[in-house]
Amino acid sequence: MPELPEVETLRRSLLPKLVGRTITGLEVHKRDLRMNVPTRKLRQGTSGQRIVDLHRRAKYLLILLENERYLLVHLGMTGRLFFRQVAASLEDHVHVVFRLDRRAELRFQDPRRFGLVDLVPVARLERDRRFCDLGPEPLSDGCSSRYFFERSRGLKKPIKNFLMDAHHVVGVGNIYASEALFDARIHPQRAAGRLGIQSWQRLTASVKKVLGEAIRQGGTTINDFQDGNGNEGYFQVLLQVYGKEGEACSRCGRTLRMKVLAGRSTFYCPGCQR
DNA sequence: CGGGCGGCCTGGAGGC
DNA sequence: TGCCTCCAGGCCGCCC
Numbered sequence: 629m630p631e632l633p634e635v636e637t638l639r640r641s642l643l644p645k646l647v648g649r650t651i652t653g654l655e656v657h658k659r660d661l662r663m664n665v666p667t668r669k670l671r672q673g674t675s676g677q678r679i680v681d682l683h684r685r686a687k688y689l690l691i692l693l694e695n696e697r698y699l700l701v702h703l704g705m706t707g708r709l710f711f712r713q714v715a716a717s718l719e720d721h722v723h724v725v726f727r728l729d730r731r732a733e734l735r736f737q738d739p740r741r742f743g744l745v746d747l748v749p750v751a752r753l754e755r756d757r758r759f760c761d762l763g764p765e766p767l768s769d770g771c772s773s774r775y776f777f778e779r780s781r782g783l784k785k786p787i788k789n790f791l792m793d794a795h796h797v798v799g800v801g802n803i804y805a806s807e808a809l810f811d812a813r814i815h816p817q818r819a820a821g822r823l824g825i826q827s828w829q830r831l832t833a834s835v836k837k838v839l840g841e842a843i844r845q846g847g848t849t850i851n852d853f854q855d856g857n858g859n860e861g862y863f864q865v866l867l868q869v870y871g872k873e874g875e876a877c878s879r880c881g882r883t884l885r886m887k888v889l890a891g892r893s894t895f896y897c898p899g900c901q902r
Numbered sequence: 903c904g905g906g907c908g909g910c911c912t913g914g915a916g917g918c
Numbered sequence: 919t920g921c922c923t924c925c926a927g928g929c930c931g932c933c934c
Contacts, residue, residue, distance in 0.1 A: 631927060662910075662929075687928075705928055706912075721912085740911045742928060758929095785905055794929085801927055850927070851914080870927090891907060893926085907933085917923085 630703050632687060632766065632799025633842035633863065634853050638709060639684045641855035645711045646679045646691065646734065653727035657718075662704060663744045665724060673697050673747045674726065685753075686762055686798035696750045699726075704742025710735055711856050763797045766835050771797055773828040780820040780828075787823060788816035789890045791835070800835065803848055803870045806895045808835045810869045815901045816887075816894045841866065869895040 630638070651674045659665040674693065683690040683698075689709065691699035701709055712733045718725075724736040724745050736745055753759055764770040779796055790796055791805045800808070809816050811834035814827055823831070847853055847861030850871070854860055868878055873886035873895060882899030 634927080702928085704911095705926070738911095739913065740926090742911070783904075789905080792928095803927055848927080853927080890905080905934095907931105909930090909932100910928105913926095915923105915925085918921090 630687065630707075630847065630853055631801035631804050632684075633804070633839055633845075634847040634861065635684055635687050635689055635703065635799075636843050637847040637855050637861060638703075639682050639689055641857050641859070642689075642709070642711060642734075643682050645732075645856065646728075647681060648678065649732065650678045650729045651675060651693070651726050652729055655725040655727070656723065657725070658723040658741070661723060661738065661741045661744050662702070663746065665745055666747065669747050670699075670724075670745070674699060685759060685765075686794060687801075688758070690753075692750070698748050698750055698753060700744070700746040700748055701736065702744045704738060704740060704744070706740045706852050707736065707738040707743035708852070708854055709856060710737070710854065710858060762794055766797050766799055766839055771832070771836075773825060773832040776832055777823070777825050777828045780823060783821040784819045786817045786889055787814060787820045787831075788894055790820035792890075792892075797835075799839070802892050802894075803850075803867070804835075804838055804842065806870050807868060808838045810895075810897060810901060811838055813900050813902065816889060816896050818902075869897060871895065 654671045656665050656667045677693040677695055679691055680694050681692040683692060689701040712735060714731055719737055721739045722735045722737045726734040748756055788805050788809060791800045812831040814831055842848060842863040845861055845863035848863040849860035850864055869884055872884050875884050877884055877897040877899055880899040882897055884895060884897050887894050
């Protein structure tokens with residue numbers, strides 16, 4: 629469900645609640661998520677551990693424990709991670725519960741079970757197969773128009789698919805790919821390898837702008853997304869093309885279109901995206 | 903190898 | 919109201 633802005637919003641919302649707390653226990657109610665929950669490893673590696681910090685890499689939330697391990701959480705499509713001050717009754721589809729000190733809990737809920745929970749030593753993260761081939765963070769300096777330009781030479785795949793490929797750049801999913809391409813006035817089906825440096829300068833700026841603004845708005849809530857306190861985002865109000873097939877383009881007035889690319893709904897303006 | 907597609911799951915929406 | 923089909927923001931593995 630969530631792309632980079634949603635995971636970053638989650639991280640920021642949980643940071644003040646979790647840092648300094650100690651994990652006192654673990655409940656696993658259903659273990660067959662995208663990857664089986666490694667109950668034993670989790671229990672041994674987290675019990676009695678204080679939470680030191682919360683990081684994010686791509687769409688993974690990384691909860692740093694004092695034993696130099698990361699508690700890894702991926703929300704898949706419908707995952708939620710939320711803080712409960714008092715042990716209230718269990719919601720549907722809560723598969724993993726971390727009990728915390730001072731009668732609090734961290735609950736992982738995921739109806740579709742595309743998410744995952746795992747534990748990885750910090751020193752081994754860069755070698756983990758889920759992380760070793762990842763591209764740069766889109767909001768980092770390493771993610772530049774020059775990098776994209778060089779990286780994309782010779783590639784025929786549509787630029788939208790390129791943006792959504794984590795080998796090239798992480799965190800950009802279906803919603804923000806469409807939005808960034810609209811902002812940069814680039815047609816989603818243009819071959820990535822045929823974008824000139826000027827187009828890449830616009831697109832790079834648009835990716836950073838759209839993701840940055842989405843983070844400021846607390847993410848996009850279409851159906852599911854909530855932060856760690858149960859609050860919804862506001863960026864859905866600012867969407868320009870996503871889910872707006874048949875509506876008028878805010879820039880040129882033409883009717884927005886939808887097309888399936890690589891199996892994913894893609895929204896664009898046939899008037900101002902070339 | 904690059905690129906496309908199906909499959910993993912469940913719930914909600916829309917059509918009849 | 920109920921039943922059916924389709925669709926969904928991610929990711930991986932398989933296929934050509």
